[in-house]
Amino acid sequence: MIDVVVPEEQEGTKAVVRAWLKQVGDRVEVNDPLVELETDKVAMEVPAPAAGVLREILLHSNEDAVPGAILGRIAPVVEMDSDRSPAKAGAQPSKETPGPRPSPGHSAQQETRLSPSVKRAVLQHDLDPAQIEGTGRNGRITRADVDRAIEAATKVGRPVEGVIPGVTGDIRSHFVPHDRMRLAIAENMHASVTNAPHVTAVFEADFSAIIAHRDKHKAAYAKKGVKLTYTAYLVAAAAEAMKVAPAINSRWHDDRLELYDDINIGVGTALGEKGLIVPVVRQVQQLSLKGVAAQLEELIEKARRERLTGADIKGGTFTISNHGVSGSLFAAPIIINQPQSAILGVGKLEKRVVVREVDKVDTIQIRPLAYVSLTIDHRVVDGYQTNAWLTRFVEVLESWPLD
Numbered sequence: 001m002i003d004v005v006v007p008e009e010q011e012g013t014k015a016v017v018r019a020w021l022k023q024v025g026d027r028v029e030v031n032d033p034l035v036e037l038e039t040d041k042v043a044m045e046v047p048a049p050a051a052g053v054l055r056e057i058l059l060h061s062n063e064d065a066v067p068g069a070i071l072g073r074i075a076p077v078v079e080m081d082s083d084r085s086p087a088k089a090g091a092q093p094s095k096e097t098p099g100p101r102p103s104p105g106h107s108a109q110q111e112t113r114l115s116p117s118v119k120r121a122v123l124q125h126d127l128d129p130a131q132i133e134g135t136g137r138n139g140r141i142t143r144a145d146v147d148r149a150i151e152a153a154t155k156v157g158r159p160v161e162g163v164i165p166g167v168t169g170d171i172r173s174h175f176v177p178h179d180r181m182r183l184a185i186a187e188n189m190h191a192s193v194t195n196a197p198h199v200t201a202v203f204e205a206d207f208s209a210i211i212a213h214r215d216k217h218k219a220a221y222a223k224k225g226v227k228l229t230y231t232a233y234l235v236a237a238a239a240e241a242m243k244v245a246p247a248i249n250s251r252w253h254d255d256r257l258e259l260y261d262d263i264n265i266g267v268g269t270a271l272g273e274k275g276l277i278v279p280v281v282r283q284v285q286q287l288s289l290k291g292v293a294a295q296l297e298e299l300i301e302k303a304r305r306e307r308l309t310g311a312d313i314k315g316g317t318f319t320i321s322n323h324g325v326s327g328s329l330f331a332a333p334i335i336i337n338q339p340q341s342a343i344l345g346v347g348k349l350e351k352r353v354v355v356r357e358v359d360k361v362d363t364i365q366i367r368p369l370a371y372v373s374l375t376i377d378h379r380v381v382d383g384y385q386t387n388a389w390l391t392r393f394v395e396v397l398e399s400w401p402l403d
Helices: 116-124 143-154 180-195 208-223 230-241 289-304 383-398
Strands: 002-005 015-020 033-039 043-047 052-057 070-076 158-160 171-173 198-206 250-253 256-259 265-267 318-321 342-346 350-358 361-377
Touching (some): 015 116, 116 143, 208 383, 230 265, 230 289, 342 383
Parallel strands (some): 265 318, 318 342
Antiparallel strands (some): 015 033, 033 043, 198 361, 250 256
């Protein structure tokens, strides 16, 4: 028997079994996705370590999965007797919830296999797959089908009798259970503000130079298969600013400060109602603008398709929250992604009227501006380093060469 174990290295402090992708008695091949785990930061699949038949499931859905724990066992192909089925060989039935049954009105040919993202969603929201009408090929349930079912379920409220002080009458409400991602975000945010004294400084950045550069070069980048976004400039400028205040790219320890040589910048990526995840662009100090843009495009696409791995979000040393893409002008404090020491916030880009001196004469101009903020762990750095970093960051953006 070959043990299937929880990986020793994982991104996140806790892990639970989310869903088994195979059942006891199923034949598996090497590296077949076998079981899905979820940490407080990312979901990941554990592949089959060998070909054979899944003989036992030892850790079931929602059970804790500590590094090195045995998830299940596989009987290798060489041990399988052609005259004995896995059931006859002593396989134990799984405690997993049985697969979806065709509901009334569904075709007998309906596809009942669920993708990992669909399994995760129905488990998180306690939905019965048999009651969800699949619109995929052969009636297979898609993530969009699950999202529609979730939306329909949350619209059905129930009255709650009672009176809120100062309000007369009954109030209708309904409850939406927290999913694991929302609980993990809540826990991490609370821990961050509890451990680190947050201080925020705010500057204003003129995006004229990078807009001009992007307009001139985005078509050429596209021909090379790279999408050039404003976020790529922000990542590159942040790495440059680290040169004047290296402690921004660091980690606090009780007895020392750990200064990182690599600049690994996480970019907060919203997943709508599903929460937030932070994929990491690695070793930005060694990348060109094109290299940054290419990594960003790949990571954000994987995030939106729920295909990020533990490696994709591991090892960040600094984070950018581009909250302006959803319309926010300014947010403070933006909670630091511990154990990092700082986080950059970028507000909505909009045209504003400003005064600029031209040939010693004040002029009124319209410029594309955005508020940029740096929230720091005040244990690590003070206002001097914070303002030095922001000064250099804004300077890089505003002096970006056209060619």
